Amino acid sequence: MEAMSANLTREETAARAEAVTLSTQQVTVDLRDCQDLRQPTYPVRSAIRLTSSQPETWIDYLGDSVTAVLVDGQVRPIEFDGARVRVRDLPVGQECEVVVEGASLYSRTGEGLHRFQDPADSLVYLYTQYEPADARRVMPCFEQPDMKARYSFSVIGPDGWQLLSNQPEVARTGAGEAMVCVDFAETPPLSSYITCICAGPYHRVESSWTSPDGGVEVPLALLCRESLSQHLDADELFRITRGGLEYLHTAFGEYTWGKYDQVFVPEYNLGAMENPGLVTFTEQYLFRSQATPAQYQGRSNTVLHEMSHMWFGDLVTPRWWSDLWLKESFAEFMGAHLSLEAAGFEDAWLNFTGVRKASAYIADSLPTTHPVVADIPDLEAAKNNFDRITYSKGASALTQLVHYVGLEDFFAGCRTYFARHAHAAASLADFLAALSEVSGKDLAAWSDAWLRTSGHDTLRVGDGVLLREGHDADRPHATTVGVYDLVDDALVLRQRHPVVVTGARTSLPPVDGAAAIIPNDTDQTFARIAFDDATRGVLLGHVGELEPLTRAVVWSALWSEVRAATLPVTDYVAAVVAHGPGEDRPGTLSAMLGHAVDAVARYVPADRRREAATHWRDACAEATRRAAPGSAEQLLWVRALLRAATLVDTDLDWLLDGSLVGLEVSADLRWLAWQARAVHGRASDEDLAAALEADRTAAGETAHLQAFHSRPDPALRQEAWRRAHVVGGESNDAVDALLSGVFAPGAPELTDQFAEPYFEGLLDVWAEHPIEIARRLVVRGFPRDVDHLPRSSAWLEANPEAPGALRRLVVESDAELRIAQQVQAATVN
Structure with missing residues (x-):
């Protein structure tokens, strides 16, 4: 449980920034004992040069203990409450050096310095993750973005390891038997949350990029765990990296951070983090099995997202x-x-x-x-x-x-x-x-x-005008309206009208006789689309004939209508079944299939769910058989079928025995199959142990944990619930797997038993766990059945003073359950 003073307010940090100016910060992190997993802490020393207009301030630190505080070499009393180190009697108006020494805690939650042991080879890997304010878990610092310092890091660790920070290495000296101390170059001014260190026997591939004018050369490196090295597609990642650097160098100016390392790390809470010179990514971007073009594009998006932060966010x-x-x-x-x-x-x-x-x-x-x-x-x-x-x-x-x-x-x-x-x-x-x-x-x-108003507008066409509804702000929209006709039973574009919406009503050219009118059909603005009945009916039958971008717009709008209970969920699923096998854009198909299985699992009333799931399963199986061998569409339908198999028992042997031409039967697909079998009680301890032995990796262990506890055994679900809630017990990935096991599909009594302890324990969960674990327990532990809405309402009514962040998560989960209730009721009626 963190100290009350761990929260930082805008007013107090603004006052601190006004009073204190930072110059440099030298940080030494001693990881000599990091491979001993019984050792919970490691020594850290921060030496901060600052000038203060006030005689006292505080330094943020969420460490285990503080062992020394010095000001200009003079020992000061230790005033540490678990989150702040109070420093008094500073020389006003003169630069001084404040040194804080302490013991920081290794993390298993993806916050601070995360330590991971690879089950494949028992090697230990470490990395830091700080956003928005977890640098203070590793080093005493001024944890607010507007207080920048020039950082110089020294990391002590095993000789032969990759020891990395934001800047290049400048010195290396012995630090005892088989240990080395690496000093890194001083950074330009940085906020604390974008500093970074990584340590471990990472696999490394090097390259470089040179600017078109030859004036800038940037060393490039890609790193990952040794056991994942065969999945590091370095050529493609370097291609994207060089292309991005060249574009941004031309568009925004010189890259100023020296090197550009990109490290793929385990048990990551985010997609990636923009630490300048040392960007960290989730290992999920190293595809250990067949991936779709949309997955590769999504990874490219993240790589280039983080790269653009080198200017906007870091500089x-x-x-x-x-x-x-x-x-x-x-x-x-x-x-x-x-x-x-x-x-x-x-x-x-x-x-x-x-x-x-x-x-x-x-x-x-x-x-x-x-x-x-x-x-x-x-x-x-x-x-x-x-x-x-x-x-x-x-x-x-x-x-x-x-x-x-x-x-x-x-x-x-x-x-x-x-x-x-x-x-x-x-x-x-x-x-x-x-x-x-x-x-x-x-x-x-x-x-x-x-930017300063919430919610979004709705655009609909009526009586020859484009209507803007649902928001008080006069929000302008620059967009298009597509007018479509049915020609020989095919939907074709008649005309596309550019429009600028500045009020509630915008006139349109004549649209007489149109079969469908689609506002924002090229997706230029952010607004919900509402269809009239005639247009909706035509689109449900002909959406697959539209241009790719317009198809994506329409599918998104149709899903919004399902959630608003204006489109029957069965009609949406039927449209996916009809048009999905012809959808050739993997990103669009993936979204359609994900929404369809969610619709069946959550929005179909319980007494009709098995029938709907059976129809959906059969449609997925037929589309799988018909898909082009080896295509992205085949892979997506296989994944959809495996998800459907958790809802209704399914013969999966024909998928996994190698007889489906073109399908790469990967470990990931086999685990999806085992999880589906486990839900229906068709996975024994021995079956799952053999599957784990065949895939003794971090991903394999997590998948095994989920499958093991997904079986229809109340004792297994109860044990998973207990383990997930042990304070300081499981890692972030393990908590996710355990809760996925708890709430795997099955008889209601398997999951209903957790509704009462969930609401009774919410405040304790939030108070006792780190926020990343607490968030998982609150969101993923929320009861799934609409029958539990009275419990949710009662908790919200009884706890108006609960922490705002906690209440927000519960309110959102409650709202999603109410949407499910509304859609189910509309389906029945």
């Missing part, structure tokens, strides 16, 4: 977490833009529409929606605002801004912003000022309408 950093949306939205936009322009993925924006943007519509429809520019009074609020509105809705708004000012002026404004605030912190106002200066456009009204 210039948001002053406070209320502007975190800006750096993330910028990087999200650039990830899609660069995937197309620098990496050659033609479906980049199509996949953005069908996956990322679609998820933002869902988040924006929940009661916890918030403006893109959210009010972030403290760190607790910041942690919960790394969400789909911050990323995907913000990127959608930024896309509108690019359309509004033009790409050339947008990039020119960015260059002005980077030059003006390099190695400092800035705000949204600073960014908009630079764009206005370059473009000559006043962006105040645009900012108010798009």
Whole structure:
């Protein structure tokens, strides 16, 4: 349990930044004993040079203990409450050195310094992950983005290991038997949360990139665990990296961080993190089995997203977490833009529409929606605002801004912003000022309408006009309206009208006799589409005949209608069955199939679910047999069939015996099959042990844990629940696997037993666990059956003073259950 003072407020940190100016920070991290998993802590020393206008301040530290505090070499009393180290009697107005020595805790939750032992070979790997404010778990520091220092790191660890930090190595000396101390070059000014260290026997591949003018050469490296080295497709990753660096160097100016290492790390909580010079990624981007083009594009998006942060987020950093949306939205936009322009993925924006943007519509429809520019009074609020509105809705708004000012002026404004605030912190106002200066456009009204209001508009066509509904703000939309006809029973585009929506009603050219009218059919704005009955009926029968981007727009809109209970869930699933086998864009197909199985599992009433699941399973099996051998479509239908097999028992031998031409029967697919069998009681201890022996990897162990506890045995589910809730017990990935086992499909009594302990234990879970584990327990442990809504309502009513971040998670889960109840009721009626 963390100290109450671990939360940081906007007011107190602003006062601290006003009083204290940082110069340098030298950090020594001693990992000599890191391979002894019984050792919970490691020594750390932070030496911070600062100037203060006040005689006292505090330094943030979530360590196990503080062993010494010195000011200019003089020993001071240790005042440490578990989150803050109070330092008094500072020389006012003079630079001084404050040294804090302590013992930090190794992590198994993906926060701070995460330690992992590879089950394949018993090798130990470590990496840090800090966003938004977990550097203080590793080193005493000033944990706020607007207080930057020049960092120099020294890491002590086993000789022969990869010991890495943001900057290149400059010195290496012996540190005892088989140990070495590596010193790294001093960084440019950095916020604490984007510093980084990695240590371990990582597999390493090297290359380089040289700027077109020959003036800049950047060493490149890719690293991963030794046991995953065969899955590190270095040529493709270096291709994307060089393309991105070349584009961004030209668009924004010189890359200033020296080297560019990219490390794929285990048990990662995020997709990636933009630590300058040492970017970390989840290992899930190393595909150990067949992957679809959409998966490769998604990885490219992430690689280039993080690369764009080297300028927006690292070179210039948001002053406070209320502007975190800006750096993330910028990087999200650039990830899609660069995937197309620098990496050659033609479906980049199509996949953005069908996956990322679609998820933002869902988040924006929940009661916890918030403006893109959210009010972030403290760190607790910041942690919960790394969400789909911050990323995907913000990127959608930024896309509108690019359309509004033009790409050339947008990039020119960015260059002005980077030059003006390099190695400092800035705000949204600073960014908009630079764009206005370059473009000559006043962006105040645009900012108010798009960034400072919550929710989204709905666009519908009626009586020859485009209607904008559902929002008080006069939010402008630059978009298109597509008019479609049925010609020889095929849906074809008659005309596409560009429109600028500035009010509630926008006139359209004549659309008489059209079979379907689709607002925003090229996805230029962020707004929900509402179809009239005639258009909806035509689209359900002919959506597969539209252009790829318009198909993605329509499928996203149809899923929104399911969730709004205006489209019967059975009609949606029938449309997927009809058009899915002809869908040739893997990103769109993947989204359709995911929504269809969710619809069957959650939105069909319980007494009809088995019948619906059987029909869906059979459709997946037929589409699997008909798909082109070895195609991405075949793989996606196989995965969908394996998910359907968890809902209704299925013969899977024909999938896995090698008789399906073109299918690579990977370990990942075999585990999906074992998990489906386990749900129906067809996986013994011996079966699962043999499967694990054949795949003795980290992924294999996690999959085995889920399958083992997915079996229809109340005792196994209870043990999984208990293990997941042990404070300091399981890793982040293990908690996910255990909860997936607890809530695997099956008889209601297997999961209903956890509803009462869930709500009774919520406050304790939030107080006792690190936030990453607590979030998993709160969200993934929420009861699945609509019959438990009274419990949820009762808890929310009885706990108005519960921590805001906790209440938000419960409110969102409650809202999703209410949507399921509404859709189920509409299906019955």
